[in-house]
Amino acid sequence: MILKIRSFILNLQLPSSGMVSAGLAVLLVLMQSSCGVSVNYSMSGTSTSAKTISITEFYNNTDLGQANMGQTFTNQLKNYFIQNSSIAVVVEEGELQMEGEITDFRLTPIAPVSTGDPNAINSASSTRLTITVKASYLNTLDETMSFKDKSFSFYKDFPNDQNFTDVEEQYTRQIFERIVNDIFNASVANW
Numbered sequence: 001m002i003l004k005i006r007s008f009i010l011n012l013q014l015p016s017s018g019m020v021s022a023g024l025a026v027l028l029v030l031m032q033s034s035c036g037v038s039v040n041y042s043m044s045g046t047s048t049s050a051k052t053i054s055i056t057e058f059y060n061n062t063d064l065g066q067a068n069m070g071q072t073f074t075n076q077l078k079n080y081f082i083q084n085s086s087i088a089v090v091v092e093e094g095e096l097q098m099e100g101e102i103t104d105f106r107l108t109p110i111a112p113v114s115t116g117d118p119n120a121i122n123s124a125s126s127t128r129l130t131i132t133v134k135a136s137y138l139n140t141l142d143e144t145m146s147f148k149d150k151s152f153s154f155y156k157d158f159p160n161d162q163n164f165t166d167v168e169e170q171y172t173r174q175i176f177e178r179i180v181n182d183i184f185n186a187s188v189a190n191w
Contacts, residue, residue: 048188050141053087054094058101058133065105065131066169073102073133073176080180085188096188100135103151107164110157127164130155131175137187145190152186154178 055078060070077098078089087096109124132153139145156171158164 048087048096048139048141048145048190050087050095050139050188052090052094053081053096053098053188054090054092055081055097056099058099058135060105061101061103062105064107065102066172069102069105069172072172073180076173076176077180077183080184081188084184087188095140097138097140098135098183098187100133102131103134104130104132104153106130109160124160126157126159128155128157129164129168129171129175131172131179133179133183135183137183139187145187147186150186152179152182154182 055074057074058070058077060067062069066072081087081089106129108128108130109126110128111124111126112122113125114122130153132151134149134151136148136150137146154175156175158167158171
């Protein structure tokens with residue numbers, strides 16, 4: 001049955017994209033009812049019925065990085081929840097609760113370049129900035145969805161001809177964007 005429907009779709013030629021969208025929607029309903037498949041999707045971007053989340057400030061427990069890194073990360077995380085879900089961020093006692101810390105801020109030389117001289121020290125042409133955040137998430141409505149001390153990490157490579165202090169804030173924000181997205185997906189999006 002599914003192969004027949006697939007063949008029908010591949011041979012179908014409709015004049016407008018609106019008709020194609022309508023046709024695909026009807027087809028999905030037919031396939032869902034004929035195959036016994038159930039799909040749940042929330043337009044809020046979350047898979048929870050919670051209405052509130054409290055996020056305590058993530059502390060910077062690294063030796064490197066900007067002094068306000070914890071506050072910057074916390075604000076990015078709160079803003080992401082506000083912009084990408086219908087969950088309200090509250091100061092404390094949210095139905096969902098999150099806390100954590102920045103545990104690693106590391107610069108690592110990568111892409112070594114040989115000088116050709118066996119007595120000379122080889123250098124790297126690039127450096128990798130890696131940031132790791134450890135988060136704990138409590139879902140008071142469904143504790144099976146909670147996690148404790150889960151690490152999220154991402155990195156950014158850059159050429160050594162760039163002055164790191166000139167790009168540190170920009171690269172830190174880019175890495176935070178990826179980590180915030182991963183935390184959101186692991187917690188309320190349940191990916």
